[in-house]
Amino acid sequence: MNFIVTLTLQAIKKIYGEEIPESTVTLQETRKEFDGQVTIVTFPFTRFSKKSPEQTGADIGEYLVANSVDIEAYNVIKGFLNISLTDVFWLDQLDKQILKKDVGVLRRNGRKVMVEYSSPNTNKPLHLGHVRNNLLGYAVAELLNAAGYDVVKTNLVNDRGIHICKSMLAWQKFGNGETPSSSGLKGDKLVGNYYVRFDQEYKKEIASLMEKGRSEEEAKREAPLMMEAQTMLRKWEAGDTDVIKLWEMMNEWVYDGFEKTYKKMGVNFDKIYYESNTYLLGKDIIEEGISKGVFFKKDDNSVWIDLTGEGLDEKLVLRGDGTSVYITQDLGTAQLKYNDYHMDNSIYVVGNEQDYHFKVLFLILKKLGKSWAEGLYHLSYGMVDLPSGKMKSREGTVVDADDLMADMIDTARNRTEELGKVEGFSGPEKEALYEMIGLGALKYFLLKVEPKKRLLFDPNESIDFQGHTGPFIQYTHARIKSVLTKGGYKAEIIKAKPAILENTERDLIKEIVKFDDMVASAAENYSPSLIANYVYELSKLYNKFYHEVSIIKVEDIQLKNFRLNLSAATAQVIARGMKLLGIDVPERM
Template sequence: MANSIQNRLIEVTVQAVKQLYNADISENQIALQETRKEFEGQITIVTFPVTRFSKKSPEQTGAEIGEYLKAHISAITDFNVIKGFLNICLSDEYWISLLNETIVKSDFGVFPSNGKKLMVEYSSPNTNKPLHLGHIRNNLLGYSVAELLKAYGYDVIKANLVNDRGIHICKSMLAWQKFGNGETPESTGMKGDHLVGKYYVVFDKEYKKEIETLKAEGQTEDEAKKNAPLIKEAQAMLQQWEAGDEAVIDLWKTMNTWVYAGFEKTYKQLGVNFDKYYYESNTYLLGKDIIQEGLDSGVFFKKEDNSVWIDLTADGLDEKLVLRGDGTSVYITQDLGTAQLKYDEFKMNDSIYVVGNEQDYHFKVLFLILKKLGKSWADGLFHLSYGMVDLPSGKMKSREGTVVDADDLMSEMIETAKERTEELGKTEGLSEENKNALYNTIGMGALKYFLLKVDPKKRLLFDPKESVDFQGNTGPFIQYTYARIKSVLSKVNFDEQSKVSVPVSISAYERDLIMTLGNFPSIIAISAQEFSPAQMSNYIYDVAKLYNKFYHEETILKAEIEEVKNFRLHLSASAAKVIAKGMSLLGIEVPERM
């Protein structure tokens, strides 16, 4: 529904209640919704809240308000009342003018700047291994939320906090030193992140062997885990790193450089980017000043072993360690400092952390501590918590047999797209280069759409084969619809800047499509406000479905009346524009032909 008619209906309904029942009702008590398909009408007003003023049945109240609205809004041609629902029918002229005067305009769906700055932090990889399936959902979700918020008028900073230090990276470094024989990405032909990940796995295998040996010598499992030579060497390496040992730092820099080069290739293939990188190696010491600040203000307290804590039991949580007795940081110490650093640097109004739901408790604690410390910006912090991604068992093997590698999954998606596209004979006349570009567009579109169409909070089952279906609620179905529209327009060299003709009347298929296209700005707003690309995904699917109904039921290029043909071409071009913009906000490309 276009906002202008919504606003007018609400405004006149408020007037109707005043005139008919001598009562005042606020605008936010007037509920509008789209009319259910089985009833006649396009917009429905829920009349139940008005019955307390009318002292009449919902049906009689609806009839009286309907008559008032019809007398005061020229676009209303008729209405009907079903129980407590007043269904409004709007004239063809209204829908024609909505397309002509709003939807075809170049600024349709464009929001002005709201003057607010917002940070979206996503990805947060570890530098000891490649990105995996969980990272794909994280990256796609973070990128799309950032794009939606930008479209809604925010100044958005996309941030990535890289976990580039700690025992995990020391494990990869030590294994490479011991077993790597000087291997490099160049000498092996491996992506750098895969090479470093390989040695993380090597460490784990060798460590387990040592544990078994020690257990055979009589040690318990816990004793063996602590006493295994490899873990002791890794811990010693971490201490050397923190002490600034030159050789250890040089190796760390070399291996991280390999990883970053690998990550960049993966990010490029995923189509995501960042405005700002933060590195844990630079931020892990931050937060100690904040700990002192909290001790001085009585927010934190010290225990006998000198460790620093906060008591959150009154808030339904528990006591939380914020600094170890030996003065070393824990994760929350670093996160407190990094949060302050980000605010000091950008002074943003809001900050969104895109992190899986296994960290729900951590972020509750982090945000609560910042509020207790009196940070004025703490109310603008939000954890966008998302569910895990599962694959049907046996659908795909991972490189290391444990997690599904992001690069492997993307390659499989492109290969699946190639197989499905060739089966359907959709590549006739394309060069090899154009075919490969098309397979990439379809495969990546299928992956992105499938992961984004589900509410972020829900756990989801990702089926690669199902996602590359050209029918149903999939990326390829929407991409194919876009290509179909572009094909129609190209046959007549359609000029989108040409004047829109005004037909005498329109069909139900045209009206339904115009009505849905008119909702585009409100869908951008809802998707941004709820941090939910799923809203946009499913809206674009509705547009594609409605366009295909219109395409099959109405003639476009062979329309007998020129005004009708011109109008339908403009309607088609508008549908293509909304699909392309909506998909771009999901990070998905649409092909000109398929």
């Protein structure tokens, strides 16, 4: 709508003799209870018009109508000038912006962005929390790619540390040589079982020591299992051959399991980093920081940074014995990633419990003078809760990602068969549809909410063909495809235009032509929820259009072709929007 801004600037110069910056003209979508499609806020103009907001709006409105063939009327409500655009304008927009192969694909902008997501631990399978992380990271990457960025999708796997050794030690003690092949379990599930087993046996040892008079803290520290796990970690860091061999074997089990889960979930990566390769990085950066006076040493030789001037605190960046802490390796890994890809922006998709950590990390990199630190961003997201409460990995109460996806597919199967939406489908076609609906419901439910918000995931609510859900949108797409088939529509642009648009037609066109702007906005804000909610509103508008006008039974062949064309354009945008979220839509249901 840039022409409206340009024309408004001309009106202000002509009527009031003022030249103002383009940013002063604010356009909004007109509220549904008022006539018009575009609203101009007139309050900022009263300082030089010396008139009321209403009269100022009337002055500008008259100029716009007189000087544009695309603007047919205006009305002023308080300080808001509502503009009505002609049907010819909307039809021209329809011709220009829809039924093109690259709908929702913006021009390349020459900028590179890295999106890091997933970041699992190799001591347990992926769970519901990881599902939100993966879906969010993947969707943001897809949106940025559509918005013109060169995108690199990365995954930093946490494959070392005491938690990994807990699983290894438990398998060594209690596994009796069990493998994924012998147990029939996916490798990540098998390893996760031993992480739970460690915790169970560890608690027994703590209880036993406390019965002998130890305090709880003493018991936790002196429990034989924990001491053995710590010994194993030291051996791993020293390169002990047997420990490394065990670590490699169990990690391979986990990676194989992860790959199956990622494939089912529909996410992927361009580059995988491993903490076992990066945990020693960062020490050179610490030395650099000391020489620049960014860091300081304490009497015990530990290295710190003073961030009290920024409202934070003093932060340890290297222990006195020279060993790394998390921030050390994160500094080094950030530098490694930049060296590898020289990206303009780097997005870390990590839960909001790490907000403070990333605030410190980015601040340190800026103080070190890293030019690329300005492009770092923590995409912080809220946790996912279930009606049954919180999840704990070590106690085995997490909702496993594989089980969740399987349950969603089963729920979709039951719900779809109840509604009789699979008549004429073969067995394999039914199963493919159930998977599409079940996973679509899961993905849409988790992505329709703003990332920063904590959410309560209700599997039953997510599969509702009439609610604010993925299946409702998928069913709308299938409905449109059915209309096109019954109407004999051919996949080509038909230049058929009615003399006058029905309100539902105009509303539908107006929504469709917003799609490219919505993609740009969703990418800029790293918010797939903008696209999720946009596609839902578009689907609602189509259903209203479907119920209020005749499409394939209308006698006027030109009008029929136009409405089929409008239906095809809607289906195209729905499919493209859902694809950006990693969701497929069915051709029929």
